[in-house]
Amino acid sequence: MKFSITITLKKDVLDPQGKVVQNTLQNLNFKNLKNIRQGKYFEIEVNNDDQKDVEKKIDEMCKKLLVNLIIEDYKINKIS
């Protein structure tokens, strides 16, 4: 089974990297940009067919290693 994890900064956390991308795009003449936020993305393939168990494991991985819960939110999705 394959899952994706999308990690984003919480709403009130500053995102200087996103700001730089936004400024660069504006300099490249893209108008009407309101906001850009950058995040992280993981695709995880697991040898295990028990979806509930896998989801629990991946949630644990996020909490233990991948996500900084103080400043980040995360979402787990099944891809296949």
Place this chain on the structure above:
Amino acid sequence: MKFSITITLKKDVLDPQGKVVQNTLQNLNFKNLKNIRQGKYFEIEVNNDDQKDVEKKIDEMCKKLLVNLIIEDYKINKIS
């Protein structure tokens, strides 16, 4: 309108960063991991209600700045 861009390394491109995450998770005692790939993620908010036009613009942003087309694939999704 709000869109997400997910950027992943092409299948045959090595992903040393993902490998490190995979090894670390295995050391944390997560078994059954088959593969982990790391990617990038952007959320873009635009002041423009013409969805077709926005999608075209975002595709252009990807090609001009955000994505290295030689080694990366990308997907654009409407969030809201």
